[in-house]
Amino acid sequence: MPISPEQAQEIADARSQQNTTMRATVPGMEQHLYTAHEVLDHGFIRVIDYMGDDSAICQAARVSYGKGTKSVQNDEGLIRYLMRHWHSTPFEMCEIKLHVKLPVFVARQWIRHRTANVNEYSARYSILDREFYIPAPEHINAQSVVNNQGRGQILEGEEAARVLEILKADSTRAYDNYEAMISDEGQDGLARELARMNLPANIYTQWYWKVDLHNLFHFLRLRADSHAQYEIRVYADAICKVVADWVPAAYAAFKDYRLGGAQLSGKGVDCLRRMLKGEDVTQETSGMSKGEWREFMGVVGG
Amino acid sequence: MPISPEQAQEIADARSQQNTTMRATVPGMEQHLYTAHEVLDHGFIRVIDYMGDDSAICQAARVSYGKGTKSVQNDEGLIRYLMRHWHSTPFEMCEIKLHVKLPVFVARQWIRHRTANVNEYSARYSILDREFYIPAPEHINAQSVVNNQGRGQILEGEEAARVLEILKADSTRAYDNYEAMISDEGQDGLARELARMNLPANIYTQWYWKVDLHNLFHFLRLRADSHAQYEIRVYADAICKVVADWVPAAYAAFKDYRLGGAQLSGKGVDCLRRMLKGEDVTQETSGMSKGEWREFMGVVGG
Amino acid sequence: MPISPEQAQEIADARSQQNTTMRATVPGMEQHLYTAHEVLDHGFIRVIDYMGDDSAICQAARVSYGKGTKSVQNDEGLIRYLMRHWHSTPFEMCEIKLHVKLPVFVARQWIRHRTANVNEYSARYSILDREFYIPAPEHINAQSVVNNQGRGQILEGEEAARVLEILKADSTRAYDNYEAMISDEGQDGLARELARMNLPANIYTQWYWKVDLHNLFHFLRLRADSHAQYEIRVYADAICKVVADWVPAAYAAFKDYRLGGAQLSGKGVDCLRRMLKGEDVTQETSGMSKGEWREFMGVVGG
Amino acid sequence: MPISPEQAQEIADARSQQNTTMRATVPGMEQHLYTAHEVLDHGFIRVIDYMGDDSAICQAARVSYGKGTKSVQNDEGLIRYLMRHWHSTPFEMCEIKLHVKLPVFVARQWIRHRTANVNEYSARYSILDREFYIPAPEHINAQSVVNNQGRGQILEGEEAARVLEILKADSTRAYDNYEAMISDEGQDGLARELARMNLPANIYTQWYWKVDLHNLFHFLRLRADSHAQYEIRVYADAICKVVADWVPAAYAAFKDYRLGGAQLSGKGVDCLRRMLKGEDVTQETSGMSKGEWREFMGVVGG
Structure with a gap:
């Protein structure tokens, strides 16, 4: 809420x-x-x-x-x-x-x-x-195995449950301790600028x-x-x-x-023109690296 | 207008x-x-x-x-x-x-x-x-003799009149020629991006x-x-x-x-405190250069 | 030099x-x-x-x-x-x-x-x-007739000569007068910050x-x-x-x-894919304006 | 280290x-x-x-x-x-x-x-x-009682010890759980972009x-x-x-x-000049608020 x-x-x-x-x-x-x-x-x-x-x-x-x-x-x-x-x-x-x-x-x-x-x-x-x-269960994913920065498939069952449990428990404990440190009941109370360092990045x-x-x-x-x-x-x-x-x-x-648009390199424009003239361009004949070719294919819909 | x-x-x-x-x-x-x-x-x-x-x-x-x-x-x-x-x-x-x-x-x-x-x-x-x-006559000044970037006293009489005449005549001629160059009557007409270079900075x-x-x-x-x-x-x-x-x-x-405020250097703050304690601070005893001292005096009203 | x-x-x-x-x-x-x-x-x-x-x-x-x-x-x-x-x-x-x-x-x-x-x-x-x-003669062009911001064909013969003459004469006169105004021989000399306004944009x-x-x-x-x-x-x-x-x-x-690259819109990507599948796409069937289509054709080499 | x-x-x-x-x-x-x-x-x-x-x-x-x-x-x-x-x-x-x-x-x-x-x-x-x-003990302070954003006196004894203990324990636990969630031993391993949210701000x-x-x-x-x-x-x-x-x-x-310098307001410059002329300026006669006057006194060394 x-x-x-x-x-x-x-x-x-x-x-x-x-x-x-x-x-x-x-x-x-x-x-x-x-x-x-x-x-x-x-x-x-x-x-x-x-x-x-x-x-x-x-x-x-x-x-x-x-x-x-x-x-x-x-x-x-x-x-x-x-x-x-x-x-x-x-x-x-x-x-x-x-x-x-x-x-x-x-x-x-x-x-x-x-x-x-x-x-x-x-x-x-x-x-x-x-x-x-706290992520919804359908947004708890594994580390991608093809891409260093992405998410892979959704985690299911026990592992997802364990993740949720950890996130909730650690958040709760961190906040309880934050409150305890800044409290001025029976003590001086830690400076807020210091206490905040105990709070996790999902706050x-x-x-x-x-x-x-x-x-x-x-x-x-x-x-x-x-x-x-x-x-x-x-x-x-x-x-x-x-x-x-x-x-x-x-x-x-x-x-x-x-x-919705796409950016093509000079190599990409060249391949495109050859393809439109009927040539059967492949990654090998494109002059592109594998990664570039895969992205280029994503654009031209190959 | x-x-x-x-x-x-x-x-x-x-x-x-x-x-x-x-x-x-x-x-x-x-x-x-x-x-x-x-x-x-x-x-x-x-x-x-x-x-x-x-x-x-x-x-x-x-x-x-x-x-x-x-x-x-x-x-x-x-x-x-x-x-x-x-x-x-x-x-x-x-x-x-x-x-x-x-x-x-x-x-x-x-x-x-x-x-x-x-x-x-x-x-x-x-x-x-x-x-x-074209500046009004009361805003036509001589180059300052104390300050490289400023204006000095107002130019009067003939010199001011001559300046006004030059500014007006040169503006008029520059614009006439600008128009003549871009005109497409009886000629192709110069590209605007080129013709503009003839115009002075007071346009x-x-x-x-x-x-x-x-x-x-x-x-x-x-x-x-x-x-x-x-x-x-x-x-x-x-x-x-x-x-x-x-x-x-x-x-x-x-x-x-x-x-309306003023910025004081560390040296200025120090001098100020000495002055408030009754010391008769001079440029020589201030540790400031002549220029700094003059500006400092401008602030404290000495 | x-x-x-x-x-x-x-x-x-x-x-x-x-x-x-x-x-x-x-x-x-x-x-x-x-x-x-x-x-x-x-x-x-x-x-x-x-x-x-x-x-x-x-x-x-x-x-x-x-x-x-x-x-x-x-x-x-x-x-x-x-x-x-x-x-x-x-x-x-x-x-x-x-x-x-x-x-x-x-x-x-x-x-x-x-x-x-x-x-x-x-x-x-x-x-x-x-x-x-002062532009070289081969860089003095007419205003483009197809493009509001560009240059068209090179001006030749008399018109180019006239342009060069104007640019040279006006520059010379403007600078002579600039010098005359700031001179402190026999006069006070106009402030530089004012005199500069007489100088054209090709300085x-x-x-x-x-x-x-x-x-x-x-x-x-x-x-x-x-x-x-x-x-x-x-x-x-x-x-x-x-x-x-x-x-x-x-x-x-x-x-x-x-x-050397090119930027395609979503519409452009769509047309491209249709063309690669053999469809004979025209401006009318592309969904693009005439200007967009002309630029798109420039990329795909049509 | x-x-x-x-x-x-x-x-x-x-x-x-x-x-x-x-x-x-x-x-x-x-x-x-x-x-x-x-x-x-x-x-x-x-x-x-x-x-x-x-x-x-x-x-x-x-x-x-x-x-x-x-x-x-x-x-x-x-x-x-x-x-x-x-x-x-x-x-x-x-x-x-x-x-x-x-x-x-x-x-x-x-x-x-x-x-x-x-x-x-x-x-x-x-x-x-x-x-x-983890702060050194001499940098663990209480919340200031005069200033909403600052630190007050150093926390001593038990309270400081408790703060250190909390910070260390919570950091350790958070990191242990971070490692457990991303581990791919016997499980898929949570995406790093998600797991990081469990880490506190002192990492x-x-x-x-x-x-x-x-x-x-x-x-x-x-x-x-x-x-x-x-x-x-x-x-x-x-x-x-x-x-x-x-x-x-x-x-x-x-x-x-x-x-080392100081910024004075127009009011501050005015007070300063009056003080240098021998007037006994007080907060009441300065036209400044209490906070401004306190800061002004900090500059002039009153």
Whole structure:
């Protein structure tokens, strides 16, 4: 249960605001504002604020390219053109601010995206809540045997049960001891900045995260990808749904060119052309390594 | 006349919007939205969009410092605390988007502030307008004789007149030739990306510039400073007025701690303490160079 | 003649250093150090310093991916893997510092790449030299009629001659007047920060530019591209040659995956698969716009 | 014992290199290269590479300010001038690459400094070592009662012993269970990316961290400060020693103006002047809050 009754009331209060503005508003985003979209067992994402819409992207592009953009008939076509040609600055004209609650090990991956603004809950100043990510049984996988970074098949039966038991028991014990150390009943109480070091990486933290649309797309391209770790991918997926309602044309272009597209090397382009001319290209005649060939086949559907 | 009748109509149209939103709005900023504040002879700044307010800064700080912020009674005190202790991330939670029209030599200084988003009018794609910055007579100064980077006394009489004449004549000739080269009447017309190289640095360009409040304050600290070149300082001054209406508490803290404050070196602190104990400290006994001493005296009012 | 005898002597002096270091050195880069590679009529690039080599990229990757990288047999294969999968951080471990002399209108494009460190010659403090970019006759083109941002055919005969004459005459006059305004003979002399506004965009400036390899590759991908303006592309080409000698494996991977590669949209991948299965796909049946189809045909060689 | 015999051998091998270069070298840094400076119980910092020296800062400044810098007699004076006037770009021309081993809770603070390049050991790909930070008894403090973020007096006797016992026992148990879960003896073995979530924040991680001197100084100003948490401050202190040997003039200026200096508000400057004129200013007549007054008194030595 990620949202407490107190928080639910705060959200309802925030959503009851009726302000008048001359700024652009997006009805689809107004629906999302403040509402918590639940992710994992205790996490969520919430839209706290947004700036701009599809029109703001086009407006910025038209400042840059001036009369040059008149040839593109409409906003959707212009946005597709910008996306296809990696014109990133018009997308930077939109901004979003999210409130995210997430396990620490997910936060550690997330923060690697540096071009964003962050205010995280500080365990130096405050006491963390007793909330830990415990995977659902269908998300407990073995180490992949073909891929050093991935998950293999789902663990079943006893082994999965043992894993769950360990995670729960260790979380509970770590938190009990955290509480015992900082308690000032009958003792001085350990400094919070020290006590926090006993807490495992599946404890939840939260932050405000503000990012422009270009950098958000970069984040989503990497984290909504099938190779991303499941626990961060679900956050990326939840954000994708929000973005689709915020800037529908930009999101559609992103989906086609980035999420659904493919990158070919010069060797790949060469092989492709030979194949289209009827040649029976094999890995041996492709000039590619086995790994590259396997990925290339994944694109051309061989 | 920086604003054409066509643009004035566009602004009036934009200002006639009445949208409803659950986001925070700032009445003072709604007054500024879209309106052009004139700067120099053909320039302006316009607020195109904004995100956040004083409360958003506190909200982010309270996420970070949690219960730690309860001891600070009110938002104003909290904001002063954040400013005093260089806590920059809560200020990053506010964002502003401006439309700026400015001479190219000002734009070249401005763009050195890298942490911002920019879409500039492109002279590769489009034809620039015939608009040049010609200084008002009271802003035509001699090279400073004490400072390599500054202006000295105002040029008067004939010399000032000669400067104005040169700037006007050269601008006119450069633009006439620019037009002649790109013209496709009776000839092919030179590529715009080449023709633009004939235009001097006092021609006006324009851009959309989006920046967070922390980085904006950094820009304003350097550019609203008395050592900044007059032609960029007037833009910074115009932006200061807008920011004062947008985030009054943050702007007041910025004004006190950054614009009106002073930085002392370790040597300066030491001298100060000696002076307060009654010692008659001189440059010779201060351990400072002449330049440092002069600046230190400027702070302590000696 | 971009290099003065005085500068040539400085370069020779710098190149006569023989320092001993435990850092990695790259013989190919030592050959380039300090030497000026001429670009355009008065410009150059010079390598002033560098950090890291191909091994540094692999070393960083192996810290990140640990035992996971053992399966990749050699540095070259690992670097290709990193490039293919957009792992950017290992490339950020290499850094280069260049001294560049370039026309102002090229500098204005260049500086849009924000993730770099720059120290530019300041016309506020110092007097610029009388050096202007005047295109060679074979680089004076008409405005493209198919593309708003490009050049069309070469201008020939009288029109080209007229363009050259204008550029030369206006540069000369602008500089003469610049000199006249700042002169302190028989007058006070206009402040340099004001006088510079009379100078056109083809005057040369210079800067130190420091950037990491990942961001340099991003710059080169955009600026060594055939759609980039000729006058910046020649700088990118000159840098490419240096990088090829600095990090040969990384450069080869960059060339194959970025410069020589292609990006396909989801629609493009779909069409490709249909074509490989023998279907005769046309623009009408592709689901693409005319512009997209034309670019897609450019990739598949149709 | 942070350095294994294997690592010691690698360091000795790296230090036995004798390369010849035309780049600037700094004897003081060559002494540091590759050597591990121990920090906390299992951590270290090591210099892996560096670019530039005090001269490189001046060289860049002289490009920017040209003849304007001739009036400053020597490099040391110029560097002090740059530091005093917040001219940051010349300091960005120096770069350092460090190998750091540090507890995860320290790494989480450290990474908030975004303008740097990082490659961290990945627990998704690789197995972490059994190494945990256990504070020395003299660094186990109670929560401060006057300051929400700080430490109070040292915990003594039984309470300190109990804290140590908890930290050791919980670390051991967490790691035992981590090993048990990933083991593939008699079971499939849990994916590493999942198993890592059981590890507490005092486990050690390591990374390559590359940063320019300006941003490093910003990091050191915040983290070598007496208000920084002890466990990150010792890393900052160790880096300070290295920087003092790398760029002695820049470090001396940094120490005087940043570490040893003080920032006054406009109100503070006003009070100061009144005090120097003999007025007996009190908190009540200062216009400052109690907190501001206390900090102001800390500067003026009241």
